[in-house]
Amino acid sequence: MGLKTKDMISIKDLDRDELRLxxxxxxxxxxxxxxxxxxxxxxxxxxxxxxxxxxxxxTRTSFELAAKRLSADVVNISASxxxxxxxxxxxxxxxxxxxxxxxxxxxxxPCAGAPALLARKVTSAVINAGDGMHEHxxxxxxDLFTIRERKKTLEGLTVVIVGDILHSRVARSAIQALNTxxxxxxxxxPPTIIPREITHWGVEVFYQYEEALKGADVIMILRLQLExxxxxxxxxxxxxxxxxxxxxxxxxxxxxxxxxxxxxPINRGVEISPEVADGLxxxxxxxxxxxxxxxxxxxxxxxxxxxxDGQAAETPISPSPSSGQDKPDPRPLNQxxxx
Amino acid sequence: MTEPRExxxxxxxxxxxxxxxxxxxxxxxxxxxxxxxxxxxxxxxVHLAHRLAAxxxxxxxxxxxxxxxxxxxxxxxxxxxxEQPTVRKTEIGFDITDKIVILVDDxxxxxxxIRAAMDQLIDFGRPxxxxxxxLIDRGHRELPIRANYVGKSLPTAVDEKVKVLLKEEGEEDxxxxxxxx
Amino acid sequence: xxxxxxxxRIVDPAHRRDEVTDLLIENGKISRIGKxxxxxxxxxxxxxxxxxxxxxxxxxVDVHVHLREPGFExxxxxKSGTEAAAAGGFTSVCCMPNTIPVNDNQAVTRLIREKARxxxxxxxxxxxxxxKGSKGEELSEIGDLVGAGCVAxxxxxxxxxxxxxxxxxxEYSLAFDLPVIDHxxxxxxxxxxxxxxxxxxxxxxxxxxxxxxxxxxxxxxxxLAELTGAxxxxxxxxxxxxxxxxxxxxxxxxxxxAETCPHYFSLTEEAVRGYNTCxxxxxxxxxxxxxxxxxxxxxxxxxxxxxxxxxxxxxxxxNREFDLAPFGIVGLxxxxxxxxxxxxxxxxxxxxxxxxxxxQPARVMRLNKGHLGIGADADLCxxxxxxxxxxxxxxxxxxxxxxxxxGWRMKGLVVMTIVDGRxxxxxxxxxxx
Numbered sequence: 028m029g030l031k032t033k034d035m036i037s038i039k040d041l042d043r044d045e046l047r048l049x050x051x052x053x054x055x056x057x058x059x060x061x062x063x064x065x066x067x068x069x070x071x072x073x074x075x076x077x078x079x080x081x082x083x084x085x086t087r088t089s090f091e092l093a094a095k096r097l098s099a100d101v102v103n104i105s106a107s108x109x110x111x112x113x114x115x116x117x118x119x120x121x122x123x124x125x126x127x128x129x130x131x132x133x134x135x136x137p138c139a140g141a142p143a144l145l146a147r148k149v150t151s152a153v154i155n156a157g158d159g160m161h162e163h164x165x166x167x168x169x170d171l172f173t174i175r176e177r178k179k180t181l182e183g184l185t186v187v188i189v190g191d192i193l194h195s196r197v198a199r200s201a202i203q204a205l206n207t208x209x210x211x212x213x214x215x216x217p218p219t220i221i222p223r224e225i226t227h228w229g230v231e232v233f234y235q236y237e238e239a240l241k242g243a244d245v246i247m248i249l250r251l252q253l254e255x256x257x258x259x260x261x262x263x264x265x266x267x268x269x270x271x272x273x274x275x276x277x278x279x280x281x282x283x284x285x286x287x288x289x290x291x292p293i294n295r296g297v298e299i300s301p302e303v304a305d306g307l308x309x310x311x312x313x314x315x316x317x318x319x320x321x322x323x324x325x326x327x328x329x330x331x332x333x334x335x336d337g338q339a340a341e342t343p344i345s346p347s348p349s350s351g352q353d354k355p356d357p358r359p360l361n362q363x364x365x366x
Numbered sequence: 367m368t369e370p371r372e373x374x375x376x377x378x379x380x381x382x383x384x385x386x387x388x389x390x391x392x393x394x395x396x397x398x399x400x401x402x403x404x405x406x407x408x409x410x411x412v413h414l415a416h417r418l419a420a421x422x423x424x425x426x427x428x429x430x431x432x433x434x435x436x437x438x439x440x441x442x443x444x445x446x447x448x449e450q451p452t453v454r455k456t457e458i459g460f461d462i463t464d465k466i467v468i469l470v471d472d473x474x475x476x477x478x479x480i481r482a483a484m485d486q487l488i489d490f491g492r493p494x495x496x497x498x499x500x501l502i503d504r505g506h507r508e509l510p511i512r513a514n515y516v517g518k519s520l521p522t523a524v525d526e527k528v529k530v531l532l533k534e535e536g537e538e539d540x541x542x543x544x545x546x547x
Numbered sequence: 548x549x550x551x552x553x554x555x556r557i558v559d560p561a562h563r564r565d566e567v568t569d570l571l572i573e574n575g576k577i578s579r580i581g582k583x584x585x586x587x588x589x590x591x592x593x594x595x596x597x598x599x600x601x602x603x604x605x606x607x608v609d610v611h612v613h614l615r616e617p618g619f620e621x622x623x624x625x626k627s628g629t630e631a632a633a634a635g636g637f638t639s640v641c642c643m644p645n646t647i648p649v650n651d652n653q654a655v656t657r658l659i660r661e662k663a664r665x666x667x668x669x670x671x672x673x674x675x676x677x678x679k680g681s682k683g684e685e686l687s688e689i690g691d692l693v694g695a696g697c698v699a700x701x702x703x704x705x706x707x708x709x710x711x712x713x714x715x716x717x718e719y720s721l722a723f724d725l726p727v728i729d730h731x732x733x734x735x736x737x738x739x740x741x742x743x744x745x746x747x748x749x750x751x752x753x754x755x756x757x758x759x760x761x762x763x764x765x766x767x768x769x770x771l772a773e774l775t776g777a778x779x780x781x782x783x784x785x786x787x788x789x790x791x792x793x794x795x796x797x798x799x800x801x802x803x804x805a806e807t808c809p810h811y812f813s814l815t816e817e818a819v820r821g822y823n824t825c826x827x828x829x830x831x832x833x834x835x836x837x838x839x840x841x842x843x844x845x846x847x848x849x850x851x852x853x854x855x856x857x858x859x860x861x862x863x864x865x866n867r868e869f870d871l872a873p874f875g876i877v878g879l880x881x882x883x884x885x886x887x888x889x890x891x892x893x894x895x896x897x898x899x900x901x902x903x904x905x906x907q908p909a910r911v912m913r914l915n916k917g918h919l920g921i922g923a924d925a926d927l928c929x930x931x932x933x934x935x936x937x938x939x940x941x942x943x944x945x946x947x948x949x950x951x952x953x954g955w956r957m958k959g960l961v962v963m964t965i966v967d968g969r970x971x972x973x974x975x976x977x978x979x980x
Contacts, residue, residue, distance in 0.1 A: 048452075051452075051453075052452075052453050054455060055436065055439075055453040055454060055455050055456065056453075058455055058456055058457070059439075062489065062490060063490070063491070064489040064490070066489065067439040067440065067486075067489070068439070068440055068485070069439040069440070069444065116863065116866075116867055117867055117868060118866060118867065136868070137870075138868035138869065138870040138871060139751055139752040139753050139822070139869065139870065140751065140753075140822030140868060140869040140870075141868045143821065143822055144822060144867070144868065144869075158752070159752055159753075159870065160752035160753070160754075161751060161752030161753075162752065196752060199750075199752055222749045224745060224746045224748075224749040225749065227746050227749070227750075324453075327439075327453070331444070
């Protein structure tokens with residue numbers, strides 16, 4: 028099995044079966060992280076570039092570890108040190124990187140659509156590590172993985188997403204992913220940061236936190252950026268945390284085995300109280316662990332998908348019962364390496 | 367298009383006898399079962415490893431640990447991209463350092479699977495020795511690999527397909543050869 | 548040199564003419580219209596053009612064009628822009644003042660007119676800035692601008708945010724009977740948006756510009772026009788709400804004229820999907836409901852002018868992150884066939900469509916253009932109404948090729964454009980003999 032897509036720009040690029048494939052593959056990769064020697068030779072000789080136009084420690088480290096555990100060579104380029112500061116356009120930066128024969132480019136950019144623009148212009152596989160307010164597909168995948176790991180299922184779960192939906196790429200990817208797998212999604216937050224059109228995606232909108240929490244299986248908390256107060260989107264952080272902070276009291280309104288998640292970094296005391304963040308319901312640290320495994324799966328599946336002719340892999344032969352058996356290479360000798 | 371022609375080369379009874387003989391050989395060669403572990407190569411090898419473990423328990427009364435190895439990530443032909451192998455879980459729940467690991471596979475052919483399995487195994491620890499048990503050895507090695515225990519040697523043509531069908535996978539136990547169309 | 552156009556279908560809404568007949572141009576003016584015409588002068592001085600199966604319409608008048616000169620010559624120049632205009636059938640264009648320097652003083656106006664005289668293919672009428680530098684604070688020397696040749700004032704590209712300043716500008720303009728044009732947009736509601744605020748912007752994660760940003764300023768301007776009695780002209784109307792407000796104001800007799808652009812009646816916000824920067828302009832492409840309301844507004848006369856808002860940008864500028872690409876698309880060479888689609892679809896009659904591109908915009912700017920009266924300047928274009936062609940950005944005459952209509956199949960082709968009786972553009976098909 029493989030992915031139809033050459034790149035991962037949006038979570039919409041994956042259908043239900045492909046989502047499941049990524050999660051299943053990630054399970055195998057999670058096991059690699061438990062070994063003494065946390066390395067497999069799968070991407071040996073491949074080059075992965077982390078092209079980050081926005082500062083990020085968490086996501087970049089996660090991708091870097093994922094690539095290195097697959098034995099790939101990793102290069103980190105961050106905007107402040109790059110030619111971008113010298114006025115180079117995005118496309119020129121990308122083309123120059125591609126000219127060094129790079130297999131995968133992981134991109135984080137403050138503008139929505141930047142990875143899509145890159146993917147159109149380069150033949151390397153492009154992975155969106157977050158583009159403006161648009162999407163963060165690997166985050167959605169690791170969120171799904173974490174939920175599935177704890178809850179054993181995804182379909183029919185009630186998932187509550189709290190916070191600044193308007194500006195959140197994590198939310199956009201998560202909502203679409205949850206819809207694809209058949210979960211029920213509720214949105215909570217102040218009206219100023221919930222786009223009216225979000226109902227187009229079939230979610231239920233709440234302004235009262237307590238209402239939304241009744242019977243929730245999962246609570247996904249979004250980070251509130253401190254600038255929102257200056258933009259008149261919220262009056263103060265204090266008021267936000269009073270109305271929309273997850274406290275132990277509020278947590279008790281959800282199901283007993285509710286899962287609490289947060290993409291990080293958390294603002295302790297604003298969107299989540301310290302006791303909840305460190306409590307038993309919290310899966311926040313698991314998300315980080317799972318992030319590496321999921322990103323290994325994505326890197327593996329996309330590197331497999333980039334065929335010699337530049338097209339995405341088609342649905343291949345399903346493995347026969349004795350799938351470990353090898354066949355001798357039927358190509359004649361002297362065949363040049365596929366580029 | 368003609369249907370692939372199929373002929374059976376080992377039936378259920380033959381398979382059982384072969385596995386039983388292999389079990390005895392394992393005990394004889396290692397002078398007992400201490401420090402032995404079994405690791406089956408997915409997917410056929412895993413079922414056979416469990417059968418072998420059951421056989422050894424019956425003879426010697428000892429329960430050996432059994433692990434499963436998925437060699438997909440260690441293959442040397444990942445660049446070919448004609449097939450996309452699904453990665454399955456590797457489960458080795460015991461320490462292999464200083465133990466004798468018996469790798470178990472259903473069919474030994476070019477030897478590349480075993481090469482990958484050994485590379486992977488060594489990433490898990492440092493076994494005292496690695497031995498190889500296969501149900502079928504069909505020849506045509508491309509690497510210098512030899513099985514210590516062979517259920518049955520089978521001369522085949524390169525373009526023939528050898529399939530081991532197992533009841534654990536919903537089939538009747540048997541080994542067949544398919545001629546290509 | 549005289550020109551005799553034989554047997555063309557002459558469509559002149561200003562004079563209610565729609566008939567197949569001959570038209571004679573002498574000394575740069577329209578001298579006669581009628582059957583079987585002959586020139587008075589010697590035969591050698593008259594060129595004949597066969598207009599069979601062609602339409603002969605007044606040269607189109609575009610009251611909203613960015614020629615980019617002075618200051619942005621890499622995007623377009625007066626020379627290239629007017630060549631594009633001629634290829635699109637336009638014989639008069641009004642150019643916007645958001646140049647570098649801004650056209651807020653007579654020196655820049657004179658520069659533009661001089662360049663146009665030397666290099667322009669068609670007539671160029673400059674529009675001056677309302678405020679100095681278009682900063683929206685102090686009035687520019689409007690009297691001087693008028694004296695130097697400006698036909699209207701606007702801070703286009705930007706709104707005049709300060710209502711007090713806009714009121715004074717409108718009052719001051721009365722002395723010159725000058726049209727005051729506003730780019731209606733409340734900057735605070737616009738708030739850094741890059742496309743219409745709606746389902747598509749939500750899905751793409753792009754900041755949205757709500758329709759309200761335009762409508763709030765349309766309402767403000769209508770009220771100020773009513774207060775002052777000034778000639779208000781609303782640039783590029785794009786929303787249903789704006790159309791409704793204008794309709795209502797007109798019904799009460801407020802002196803206002805309004806223009807829209809071909810993209811607002813041909814496209815919607817869906818064109819942005821895939822982060823297509825060639826669908827990025829301001830005001831943005833709206834919803835299909837807005838598009839329908841624009842078409843209705845054209846049909847019932849609420850919107851009397853079609854202008855292009857031709858806004859060239861270089862390829863590198865557009866070939867980048869959506870947020871960072873500049874607003875604007877070119878339009879001179881696609882305006883006519885897109886307008887003719889409205890005729891095909893029964894939204895407008897041919898007469899109405901031609902009027903909105905000729906005599907009506909001319910009247911708004913108080914220009915004696917856009918009609919084929921006897922003695923009028925011989926500005927006309929010939930159209931082959933049946934010719935089909937595909938929009939190829941690389942073959943546009945403009946220096947820039949930022950169009951969302953690439954690959955569109957168009958029906959209706961300008962085959963010849965005549966300014967002051969001289970052929971300034973023609974295709975292979977039609978030649979003067």
